[in-house]
Amino acid sequence: DPGLMRRAIANLLSNAVQHNSGGTVVLIALEELAEDVRIRVQDNGGGISDELKEVIFDPFVRGDAARPGDGGTGLGLAISKQILELHRGKLKLDNRNGLTVFELVVRKKSGTGEPAAGHE
Ligand SMILES: Nc1ncnc2c1ncn2[C@@H]1O[C@H](COP(=O)(O)OP(=O)(O)O)[C@@H](O)[C@H]1O
Numbered sequence: 505d506p507g508l509m510r511r512a513i514a515n516l517l518s519n520a521v522q523h524n525s526g527g528t529v530v531l532i533a534l535e536e537l538a539e540d541v542r543i544r545v546q547d548n549g550g551g552i553s554d555e556l557k558e559v560i561f562d563p564f565v566r567g568d569a570a571r572p573g574d575g576g577t578g579l580g581l582a583i584s585k586q587i588l589e590l591h592r593g594k595l596k597l598d599n600r601n602g603l604t605v606f607e608l609v610v611r612k613k614s615g616t617g618e619p620a621a622g623h624e
């Protein structure tokens with residue numbers, strides 16, 4: 505569903521802007537693999553702690569830096585993950601080397617069969 509996929513990606517892009525300070529560089533890349541398509545939304549902002557990483561895709565979870573009253577609901581990542589799973593895909597967070605990388609993986613072919621493997 506293009507509208508839902510658009511929403512999943514838009515959530516990641518708006519997070520990269522809203523939860524980091526000015527000057528942060530946000531990069532989006534699409535890569536075609538043998539059976540999957542991988543989209544990375546990456547930023548070099550403040551990063552995400554290991555504690556937050558454990559629960560970041562759970563509904564209503566917000567980071568310390570996300571102030572109450574700034575409009576965030578803590579639902580964006582839970583919704584994005586749900587959308588990917590509805591498309592037999594995966595959404596993962598990989599934060600290493602000072603970069604925050606959200607990776608979406610979906611199958612190129614629709615239908616039944618194994619879900620996208622993603623990668624660790
Ligand atoms: N790119 C990012 N850089 C830093 N922190 C992030 C990033 N994306 C998400 N977060 C953290 O994850 C939390 C959950 O994100 P989300 O589910 O979209 O909720 P919300 O944006 O409404 O707070 C945010 O409150 C923020 O602390």
Ligand SMILES: [Mg+2]
Nearest residue numbers: 515519580581
């Ligand atoms: Mg958000």
